[in-house]
Amino acid sequence: MKLIRYQISKLPTNRASNWDALFDTPFRTLSPLLSPALSSVREAARSNAAAVEWHESDEAYRACIELPGVRREDLRLDVEDGLVRLTVERKGEQAVEAESTTRRESFEQVLRLPDMVQSVRAEARLADGILELTLPKAERPQARSIAVQ
């Protein structure tokens, strides 16, 4: 039986900027935060969703997604309707003579894209188990004056 967790992850809120004006839904971070009062060590995420960190520059947004052990040939990225669908299907596992459960991990995750991005110009780079997805921002339409007839 293949278990696929379907998760939508979104950008975290950034109260410091006028970030919220760009999005119409509330966000939550994915990082599992243990209260510092309880523990001095963070346990890595127990949920199946990959940890995502969002960054921003003047020209683009970037999502850094933790996908340890994932190779390029195992990964598919599809953009549709303002969403990025990430599919990992680990192929070609070597025969394991151990008493383990199936090693065939399938994994799917969906990220909602920020509104003002040019998804056709998205770039993805995978290195050392981190997927960097760079999304150039859409150019703001120029202010125009409209001649009155």
Add this chain to the structure above:
Amino acid sequence: MNETSPPSYQNSGSLTSSETAPSHSVRVRPRHRSTYSDHAWKVEVDLPGVTKDHVSITIDQEVLRVSATRHQKLEASWRALGDYPAEKHYQLRLDVGPEVDGNQVQAVVENGRLTLTLPLRDEVKPRRIEVA
């Protein structure tokens, strides 16, 4: 062998936090999974963003320790959209027991995942006994 125990609260370390977030560092116990056969114990440790030069593995008195640091400083023109740590210190401690041959441990880091192969000592491997 099952997935290992619940989070450990290690008092030797502490959550270091600088005054100016987001440049704090955190200690993380990485996800890992173990399988074993008659000949060896295999441990996979998830260390995303870590290359082999930044991993330290020791085995001492039947304790296996893996530690790795991942630096996540942002380039100049980028800003973080969340309170992310600038450094993640992955640390994992596993009791391996006397059946493991500490001299034959192999470690490979690939795609942000460390695979450790811990062969069992010959004496503990199953053996066929010939009838004379």
